[in-house]
Amino acid sequence: MARTTGSDGEKTEAAVREAAVSLIARLGYEAMSMRQLAAEVGVQAAALYRYFPTKEDLLFTLMREHMEGLLEAWEAARPASVDPVDRLTAYVENHIAFHIGRRHATHVSNMELRSLSHERLTQILKMRTAYEKELRTILRDGAEVGVFQVDDTGLTAMALIQMMTGVIVWFRPGERLSIVEVTASYLSMTMRLVGATISHGTARPSGRARDAVAL
Template identity: 85%
Template sequence: MARTTGSDGEKTEATIREAAVNLIARFGYEAMSMRQLATEVGVQAAALYRYFPTKEGLLFTLMREHMEGLTDAWEAARPTSADPVRRLAAYVENHIAFHIERRHATHVSNMELRSLSPERLTQILRMRTAYEKELRAILRDGAEAGVFDIDDTGLTAMALIQMMTGVIVWFRPGERLSITEVTATYLSMTMRLVGAASSTAPRFLSGAQRTL
């Protein structure tokens, strides 16, 4: 079957992005050289620069695609229901599932913001703010409906996001708990943290086990 140049090009670009995420996660962005990346991918440095003319442009692409992926995943997972408890549960499930699948990219996105130019940093931070705003809206709706008991919507949103993203630091597939069990426990902690009455916060996932 004949391959088009386009599909080959896309394949190479995807290979470069994946190799870059792994190298940056391992050594840090400042320490990674484009030469090192070219060697890792098995192409000439000149070929690499055709796809990514600058190293910072490459970093920006990685971060933008990470945030676009997260936003798209949430768009797809967002329930049609207006119920704050259901929406919060969907947000938690999507956030944990997305980040567990992309540990290295998450690490790079959180750690290497310092190396973006001010304009590009602003662009990434704007995407993050839009995504976090979705969570704040859910929390605010729940508080206004009297379903949640929250002191400070902004702080609660930050606390939940840090808590959930933190899963990638210690979670390894195949250990004591499955992703389903971890997610069930995080859902239960989230619902308690936002003061959801237990009657309105049933366990959303089957397979949750009490290990205490």
């Protein structure tokens, strides 16, 4: 046999990407064979090579597009406000929404970095660093203005990102907690962690003692 009735390159490629993200997330990149992936799509292994020249090209494409999507999502969500609290709130909400929505792809991007060539690894890490830098900037601005109490901006940024990204490890949609509840909790924990002060609430700052965000 050869070309099958109803076959369509665009649809096949999309199916390959989707199946690859799911399979790599579940089995790991090394453990997933091209034949397994092909079977999931309903095609022979050779057909995959029409869309991706090598297995690593496939992995890299998935990772690059995921990171691009993350950066684009933040560009779109970034508020006009200069208030560090507003910006941190937007960052946390965007991060959690994006990662919960793309659990499998996030898993792949975080766990399979070692399977990339040196050059491609550098490319992905550059994007990741740019994304993390956004958070560091927010924390630094907030600390300078005095609205955050942070002793080390870099360390705090890493701790927050690890904490937030970790949500994909245990969170399952439709279980005990809703996305809204989880986001609210993480936002509350984040604000406490950075020692955010209530800058425009009902509480009046009195002397040296500042109240932590209550939430």
